Amino acid sequence: MSARDEILARLRTALADSPPPVQVPRGYRRVDDRPDLIAALVDRLEDYRAVVHHGIGALPRLLGEVDRLAVPTDVPADWLAGYAGQLHRDAPPLSPAALDDLDAVLTGCAVAVADTGTIILDAGPAQGRRALTLVPDRHICVVRTDQVVGLLPEAFTRLDPRAPLTWISGPSATSDIELNRVEGVHGPRRLEVVLISPPGSSGA
């Protein structure tokens, strides 16, 4: 008998007592009733020592500090307005060593969760492949306010499970030494979030 068939047979035998069907109680919150989600998101992000900037106007100043910038191929042109440094588009794909040589990466995201301060990337528009936001030491991430939801269950309604998903809550960190939180281990040591309004709306 193959290992597969044997394991499945063992498990079926183990369930000889036929446990009764289970009704899963879904009484937990599915929608956030907080009045100001953006303020909550900013509070959580800063608690994780991410740096938050408001409005697309913050981008030229931020990118002014970056000599060598990685971007996904479909990054919106207006995010790069006036950028004078070396621009490395991920086409053909940059090697890990090449990515390691760059100063920062600029991407968008799919969803941001206010309750936990989590930014979710799904390889969708302006996000590129996973290695792009992993190897460079600084990640500048543009979050549109219409991408912000309150709670995790709200985020799940917007996600495609078949896409590779990366959830980011603050910069890379460890708590392995006497449970002290230290920011910056293997992932980007700096996470900068730029909150912008959706296209067509006014203000930021």
Add this chain to the structure above:
Amino acid sequence: MSHPVAPATGSGRIRTPLPFPTAAKPAVADTQLRANLHRATRTIRAKRARVVDEVPDWEALRDAGSAIKADVQRRLPELLEQFEASATAAGATVHWARDAAEACRIVVALTRAAGADEVVKVKSMATQEIELNEALEAAGIAAYETDLAELIVQLGEDTPSHILVPAIHYNRAQIREIFQRRMSDAPADLSDEPAALAEAARVHLRRRFLSARVAVSGANFAVADTGTLVVVESEGNGRMCLTLPETLISVVGVEKLLPTFTDLEVFLQLLPRSSTGERMNPYTSMWTGVTPGDGPQDVHVVLVDNGRSAVLADPVGRPALSCIRCSACLNVCPVYERAGGHAYGSVYPGPIGAILSPQLTGVADNASLPYASTLCGACYDVCPVKINIPEILVHLRQQAPHPPAERATMRVLSWVMRSPRRWAVALRLARAGAGPLGAYRERRTGARTLRRLPWPASAWTRSRDLPLPAPQTFREWWGKQ
């Protein structure tokens, strides 16, 4: 299949080489270890309590998590078949391993097929359990742990002592000493500041990440309806391993299944707050088979039984399979806090280890572990999936083999206690017998207790006094009033 196949127990590092009291003795006497453990568990208890208190629907989340896991156990065979079909359709290759040795053989064969003689590893309890690093080494393959704590333990040639914080038993000075002694590229003037130590680990592993061809991981969750695997971590070492190499091999216990992708909305709220006391861990990665042009293009999943079918076979002990390895129960356990993780022998220490390890190996092989508890219930209170650990501990104590003399004594006692009349007579006899002794001890020490009983009862009085019967019962006293 006309004949049912009996569930089988597991192998690997889940057995206590020594009985718990023997193994705990040196740990309890090690004041440095106790100080390290006390500081660490107290810190994390406080953090957990703070972030759990801010969630208004915490109990509803626990109820949902507990029920989802009970449902998984009930439907495990069909969910595994569904997972296999979904993951295969998405481009992954699914393997099945009856026990630790078979799982190791599969990983070794896949690594060789990829033409690699080294692998980078994401921290994983399943690979610790099957002793994969030892098997890889025996096959001439170097395994590099990339989680900071696992790296500390690996460099120190030690074993992990905590599910979540494997190096919890070391303080910063001890970690610095290990790095200086064993990490070839550690700076000569390395300080014991956590930031400096983390930086040394970053530099040490960077080149390895960028050049690794094969990575080995576990998974926190495996989703049946989509074939998705999930790894929860903090440092980015997990993302490095899951993203950069060409080949990814994930070793997953069969109990890690969740029915649907949406069920993650419950567990990704319960897990980080219960484990590290954070609202969310810094990084969570989810992948479903192969994504062309993004991440590993050769993706394998090894589904491991290794005793889980035996746990499933016990209706009382079965909920131990609900464990999501958050380690909240370790951090609140008065026994763990004093004895540390190594005393439990298994890779699963603490209260959850005391119920999981004996069930994985068969109770007779780990008979001391169900006694490594005060039954205070703190573990049950913090468990995010509501595993009634004390109930299962008591259940397993009954399963464990007992010496014939103890069994005979208990049979007699049970006969006496079953009848109020026999019980009253027995008490009267005990009072009569112990009366002079009690009076003597009271004169000498002011208390009606015995310090020491003769062997074998001396084992019981080693850590407590035996109270002698009172001169009169409550009923007698009441009768006189």
